[in-house]
Amino acid sequence: MANLGQIDSANMDSYEHLLQAADLDDLIQAILEHGYEVYGPTLVDKAITYGKILSSADLPQGWTDEQEGGHYRVKRRTDNAYFGYVVGPHSWKKYLQLPHRPIWKSSRQEQEVQIIEIKEDVPKLAFLGVRSCELHAIAIQDRVLIESDYPNSNYRDRRSGLFTVAVNCTTAAPTCFCTAMQTGPAVTLTSDLTMTEVLEGKRHFFLIESGTELGAQILAQLPLKPSTVEEKQQAQKGIESAETQMRQGPRHFDSSDLKELLYRNFESPSWDKVAERCLSCANCTMACPTCFCSTVEDTTDLSGENAERWERWDSCFTSDFSHITGGSVRADTRSRYRQWMTHKLATWHDQFDSSGCVGCGRCITWCPVGIDLTEEVRTIRNLEQP
Template sequence: MTNLLTAADLGRLIQAIRNEGYQLYGPVLEDQAIGYSAVNSVADLPQGWTDEQEGGRYRVKHRTDKAYFGYAVGPHSWKKYLQLSSRPVWKSSRVGQDVEVIELKEEAPKLAFLGVRSCELHAIAIQDRVLIEGDYPNNSYHDRRTKLFTVAVNCTSAAQTCFCTSMNTGPAVTLASDLTMTEVIDGEQHFFLIESGSEAGLKILKQLPLRNSSAAERRLATEAVDRTGEQIRQGPRHFDSSDLKELLYRNYESPSWEQVAERCLSCANCTMACPTCFCSTVEDTTDLSGEHAERWERWDSCFTADFSHITGGSVRADTRSRYRQWMTHKLATWHDQFGSSGCVGCGRCITWCPVGIDLTEEVRTIRNLEQP
């Protein structure tokens, strides 16, 4: 049977997770956006808030109810806690005539994520394939990922920029999570249907005041998620992705790349907000004495001029080639490299583009220009 947790007992779930030694992160209203930050109690959650999103536009506003998870996704993704945006790799010091190099390895904390959407679970799975199962694994990511505890939430609210239905990544949670919840508000009723997907999740459930849900309560939860899916499918961003890889391969020289380049700022916002972009670089620094040096790994982007720089110059010297590289890699060549699309349909690249470039619109443009 599916368990029911009343909204009044949500705080007990938070404390149960924290009592197991996890550093808990979840949705928090800060800087006029709903982002992910430390959660110490239920009071930290953005209860009664939602978001409005469009191309190049994001606003938060009050809801008409007291939903805790009644928003879509914010500017940040969970990757900032798994693939750190900046971390030291090694440091070295001169000792006499010798140089001592010390590899820097952190003790990975026990992380717990509260409010992970289905598209974001897919994004984490994609990064797993790249940073753990790929040819060049990232040990820092691996150590943090293996200790992760996730509380997934089925989407009962969507933004205008969502297109997870096109990428088959939502709104219902389809990948494994330690716990999975659906928030239901119906008149005076406010509760969560909650299920465990692991032994760690079951251990948490045993600490909560739960009861078995009724068929009517389960129907309310299913209908709420189904409505969200239909809202996205009927929305402006849903598109046919069945032949996306072949479409982009056929149109590598499409005039659409020139058109989008006239608007693109090469600012890299889309790659920074994207939950699957993984590009990084290393920087070596030394102090003024020359006795100490360090190497740091930090996020990078294919939109920067230096990213593809080799002897003789940059491989992708103009905005046209950089945008084409990002979009064709994300939607097409990623399949060949990692066995899936690199896009989960979260819509962040649309919302947080300063000039409102819309990936779904670019797909339609390419398709239309291909027609005789």
């Protein structure tokens, strides 16, 4: 995948090609034949999660999701849409910044120690059904993990060969707030391919366009026909309805001054209030597509002669996270929630020149007590009023 440059594809005029839904397997097959492992949404354990895709039969066709703070259910749709849901508990980071990976192995004999890096033979990855907020999340992780003096080489290698098929959102969950974070619902970053799904009466098709040379090559292998003005309008209508849903929803807000707001409010009483509910369970950080914190684990075998170092996802909600001599710096839930939210929405700007939040709503849905980031922003703002 090329650099995630900004594009203007909110406008459907550029979607010149139509792929019948019945021909979706041709697309999946073409990507597989280019040597990619294809990953996409699958229905597992009553949730839409990301897994291996071999054909369109692996997709959660005809399913949707119902989301609210601390609430998630999959439900049958009345149609056969392939992408008629938003985002689930997984994010693509599990394939790029691996949740658990070996870093080095070491051996010791007498006084001699050897340390050898463990290098992975990185697969060629293709993601099918990437939402605009998720492309933004990948771009944010790129800035953290690649555009650094010391990049995470495994992330960089997995990322550099990535092929993406993005999908414009035509529906939004009540937890979605990408419009507030300017990351969607229409795809606004370069993707190899971008599609919009349309179900109109008995018709079911995708409008599709390529954003890269490789995307165009794959398009050329598909049984496409030119799209009509009316079909483009139908696709546009879907995206606009998702946008309207969010703009009129309770979670839309002005995010332009979040950094300044939070920098002024390190001692807001709201942190005490949210700490009364927050379980410090770390679910939000695991579900978040941009949270990048990790830790390492060192182990030895029973002989004591062979050791390994593994990296795994970590969370600023654990007490170990900030442990130094004398105890945890963030000893209470108040300071941990403040760290997470302030990092995501404020200090991230100073560190990586953007917000760390893409408005996907996962932290709201997957919080077991339904803590809502957008509501916390509102509370801080309200408590600041004289």
